[in-house]
Amino acid sequence: MDSSITIGTDAAQNAVRIDVQELLATRLLVQGNSGSGKSHLLRRILEESAGLVQQVVIDPEGDFVTLADRYNHVVINAGDYSEREIAAMGARIREHRASVIVALDTLDIEAQMSCAAAFLNALFDAPREHWFPALVVVDEAQMFAPSASGDVSDTVRRASLSAMTNLMCRGRKRGLAGAIATQRLAKLAKNVAAEASNFLMGRTFLDIDMARAADLLGMERRQAEAIRDLDRGHFLGLGPAISRRPVSIRIGATHTATRAGTHSLLPLPDAEPHDMRTMLFAELETMPPPPPPPPKPVPAHDLMRQFAAHDDDLALAETEPDPALSPEEVEAAQAAATAAAEDIEAGIVAALHDMLADPDGAFHPEAFLYQDFSVRCRMARLARVPLDLAQFRRRFALAKGGIFDPADARWADLLDAASRLPDDMLAPFVQIGRAAMEGLPCPDDDALGRAYGTRSPGRIRRLVDYMEKHGAVVVRSDFGGRRSIGIPALGLSTEAE
Missing domain, CATH: 1.10.10 (Arc Repressor Mutant, subunit A)
Structure with a gap:
């Protein structure tokens, strides 16, 4: 399989290609001031390699969510989920090889760094059997791996920097290939930038950034001025996955675009000062209605189910029978599915x-x-x-609790009664209910503790008291100290024990 993609053309109009297989082993660093075409370059790489490798995009500005309109990416709006759910998604993504875009634009900078750290650490800590190759693109990397402390707490900064360092320094053996982009090389931590072997340098104006870019490209300091003269969408590329010598690249077109678009000059509205004042200070009741509320966030478990849909080894999906099949073939297919x-x-x-x-x-x-x-x-x-x-x-x-087939009709009433209790009490309640239905002695504290996941007798006593206070069970003790527990919803009771 050809693992190379075309990202643009050189000065002689020859195609410039990136070897994705080599890129996974050697990582990528992109630098360019705002307006240099850096995001356009990342979008081109993502679009061209979408069918070759799993992609994970850390998107602090929400620029790349439109990739999901054309490709098979799942968008995670990070503001809708807790840190624990974000970490769980990171682990599930590695297992099912889903391409995702983590949109952080609704969070403040400190929350963005915390979320990115939790997500990247989950990718990094995945079990060995899930170490599939993945291209991890981090835009505005200087935010997540700053070279100096800023307005965020030291704890958050260290966590984010550690996650980025793991991605760039130790991620290769785990199948993670970092492709990071920054506006300012001087603001990016050196130990993160130094791990990249491929470079795409766009227009920059500050002397310190031009000098660092020239050093990385193997150019002399006096040649660094060429970086200042680059046009928008033009980059100098170097690296084992791109070219052994610096090459000037004009990045090609993309199939998708950011929803924000580009800002161009527009003619000012044509209105008299009096009319403009009237419009600005109109009564509030004449104002247009507020925009509709944003859509409700997708529950984390539903989003994880979308990740599973990307698994190469999907189980049988629910599909309509092919009308071209004969009744015998349909019956055989249904039997196979069953x-x-x-x-x-x-x-x-x-x-x-x-x-x-x-x-x-x-x-x-x-x-x-x-x-x-x-x-x-x-x-x-x-x-x-x-x-x-x-x-x-x-x-x-x-x-x-002793029930391995929840679809068995025998347990329907018991499971209905159990639905009134918290999920963590399901196992001990079912164990008690099953004993009552089968005429068995009441489970002792050790058995209930094993079902509840505790070895503390005090916790078991509090558990039974809680269930009794909420009407789920009725506890009886005879003069011999033997206990029986009844289930009012079933009208049954265990034998005394």
């Missing part, structure tokens, strides 16, 4: 059984358990992990 679904369900149940066979399995953190579940599904040769985090949390809680 068999595949049964195999997936059998794999889920087997993985849950194996996890619960570990005496300490119920006490591990949720993230560890989900990772363990994902690995077991891969080992069982399932095409993809069949449950997202929220679905796994519920299935694992039900399994701890």
